[in-house]
Amino acid sequence: MPTPPAYALVATDLDGTLLRPDNTVSARSRAALALAADAGARHLIVTGRPVPGIRALLADLAYTGLVVCGQGTQLYEAEAGNGRLLRSVALDREAADTALGKIEAEVGAVFAAVDQDGVDGVTLIEGGYRMPNPTLPAQRVTSREALWERPVIKVLVRHPELGDDALTAVARGAVGDLATVTMAGPGTVELAPRGVDKGTGLAAAAGLLGIGAERIVAFGDMPNDLPMFAGSGHRVAMGNAHPELRAAADEVTLSNAEDGVAVVLERLFGTGGAPVGTGIAPDPSLV
Secondary structure (H helix, E strand, O other), rough: OOOOOOOOOEEEEEHHHOOOOOOOHHHHHHHHHHHHHHHEEEEEOOOOOHHHHOOOHHHOOOOEEEEEEEEHOEEEEEEEEEEEEEEEOOEEEHEEEEOOOOOOHOOOOOOOEEEEEEOOOOOOEEOOOOOOOOOOEEOOOOOOOHHHOOOOOEEEEOOOOOOOHHHHHHHHHHHHOOOEEEEEOOOEEEOOOOOOOHHHHHHHHHHHHOOOHHEEEEEEEEEHHHHHHHHHOEEEEEOOOOHHHHOOOOEEOOOOOOOHHHHHHHHHHOOOOOOOOOOOOOOOOHH
């Protein structure tokens, strides 16, 4: 009987991690994911994107099974040509509006966007908000009140002058227990339901699959991946990762532009199965 792989679940972020800078998954990464699957490991996408923002990619990858979306607010089951939402946690809209007001009391006016709940939810952006990823669809609204017309899973916040780290720190201090604040990428500070993050989403998916945390290898690039790292047996930061994530990683691979996910998967699931911790030099800043 074949020996089961050391890692039964490969959890990957998308933007800045599995996706190259041009928003594609390379042939090498596809082959490495197939190598892991042939060894008996499952691939689980864990992303900040809501369901509507990933369905085309799932179809392109012929991906079926569980997906953690919306910073852990949505657990989606992808099927060939279709899919269904297994779980969704909405952000209280009154609390979200109050949270934005508290942030603005500290730093002045901010620009906001929301991801609506549901498999067909829309991303709405108010005047002045610029989408960090212009390839993702969004609809502009004329007032902040219009953001709250339907249930939402999270709020995206931008400031005209403050950087992401500074805005994240201010937002956490101002928002308190109204929401979970995270930095999801360049120009992407987000408010999610309190206590909901990629870690809770990963735990829910792994529980359904019957896979323990020690058998999960996780890949990420931004601080919103920290909760996912906390629930994984081996944590891999991309070469382009934020310093906070690099500091929490067991190893640092190459960048997303250099197929860093594939490099590690080839080592873990390739012929010979080199042990964890070999093949990629550690980040000198962490030594």
